[in-house]
Amino acid sequence: MKAARLHRYDPSIPADSLRVEEIDEPRIEGPFDVIVRVGAAGLCRTDIHVVEGQWAPIADPDGTLLPYVLGHENAGWVEEVGSGVTNVSVGDTVIVHPLITCGLCRACRAGNDMHCENGVFPGIAVDGGFAQLLKTSARSVVKLDPILEPKDIAALADAGLTAYHAVRKSVPYLYAGTKAVVIGAGGLGHIGIQCLKALTPAEIIVTDPNEKALELAKEWGADQTVKVEDGYVDTVLEMTDGKGAEVVFDYVGERGAEDDAWKMTRSGGYDFVIGYGGTINVPTIAVISTERNIIGNLVGTYNDLAELMIL
Structure with a gap:
């Protein structure tokens, strides 16, 4: 599939730091995995800060996770689900929460899932949604009315x-x-x-x-x-x-x-x-x-x- 991947952090934001490439499609590995066909992905100021390297000390201090796909404001349609997923089905229109969370740590159980102790942030050190397909989890997808277009709501996944x-x-x-x-x-x-x-x-x-x-x-x-x-x-x-x-x-x-x-x-x-x-x-x-x-x-x-x- 096609994807836009970040290859290096640089405050000057050079044009070659982000490249559109062919990469392998994500696969279902766990029972609660969900693969979304991306219908729209917002460009957030945080994406610029990621390229600049502001997030690197937190998410990728030694730069070993590069290259990865940017994009954390995503919406689209469910392409495939794991065996344990019951809240969405293939074809559903969804908006994707920016984080993949465990649901088991103290923060998640308290309802503060953005502070999940085991969470990952697609688009910041792991593959995000500037691609044709995005791998996330059942805990991260919100099912929407099918009349909604992903391009009209994707930015609400973070900015909103x-x-x-x-x-x-x-x-x-x-x-x-x-x-x-x-x-x-x-x-x-x-x-x-x-x-x-x-x-x-x-x-x-x-x-x-x-x-x-x-x-x-x-x-x-x-x-x-x-x-x-x-x-x-x-x-x-x-x-x-x-x-x-x-x-x-x-x-x-x-x-x-x-x-x-x-x-x-x-x-x-x-x-x-x-x-x-x-x-x-x-x-x-x-x-x-x-x-x-x-x-x-x-x-x-x-x-x-x-x-x-x-x-």
């Missing part, structure tokens, strides 16, 4: 899931009268805005440097928008009575957004870090004296993805 996961965790903090700031109305942020509107009564303030994105944010549910430019943090603080928002969602995580997010979070509030690439520099005295919380977000659970598909 990650945005939803963060908003889902924030629900207890966003009751009537609270405010939420969304930094970045791009690939993840626009989904986050819609999830916030659907799940919470909070007033939504969206920041972005792109005026067109801010116009769209209004259509998606933003109550107020602020263009990212000199002084924009002060503008947001004015909108939040000079105190900041109860929850800030940083869908950028670099180029200064990580610092601005902290400044816009009120005392006792929550700074949800979703985008990455930068560094958060916060004195410990600022954390304990204000009881502001920095919350990391790694994709989401299987249940999060199933809920998102209903939403």
Whole structure:
């Protein structure tokens, strides 16, 4: 089958680091294996970070797993199943959770499958979905209505899931009268805005440097928008009575957004870090004296993805 494989990590992202090649098709090996014929695969910013080598220290520190197929935002149709699979059948339309999890470790049993102690992440050090076929597991596939087209939903497997996961965790903090700031109305942020509107009564303030994105944010549910430019943090603080928002969602995580997010979070509030690439520099005295919380977000659970598909 044809597949796009990563051959080396390089911050300059050279054209020859990713090559389309003919490789062997994956095979059913275990009773809960599922092989999906890929109908669509999203290109995520994380894919760029993988090529740059940002994930190598975590997933492939010595580079011995190269080459492998990129792609962790996948949807398609079930091609083949193992003998123990009962939740999907050949021909079903499915979206694929980014992780393959064991279901047996403490994290999985607690419902935090994205922290599975035995999990693997297709597209990061093992073969992903930039190929005609993808091997995953029964625990990772969500069956969908056959009228849905994979090309319309593939990106929700990570971009949508990650945005939803963060908003889902924030629900207890966003009751009537609270405010939420969304930094970045791009690939993840626009989904986050819609999830916030659907799940919470909070007033939504969206920041972005792109005026067109801010116009769209209004259509998606933003109550107020602020263009990212000199002084924009002060503008947001004015909108939040000079105190900041109860929850800030940083869908950028670099180029200064990580610092601005902290400044816009009120005392006792929550700074949800979703985008990455930068560094958060916060004195410990600022954390304990204000009881502001920095919350990391790694994709989401299987249940999060199933809920998102209903939403």
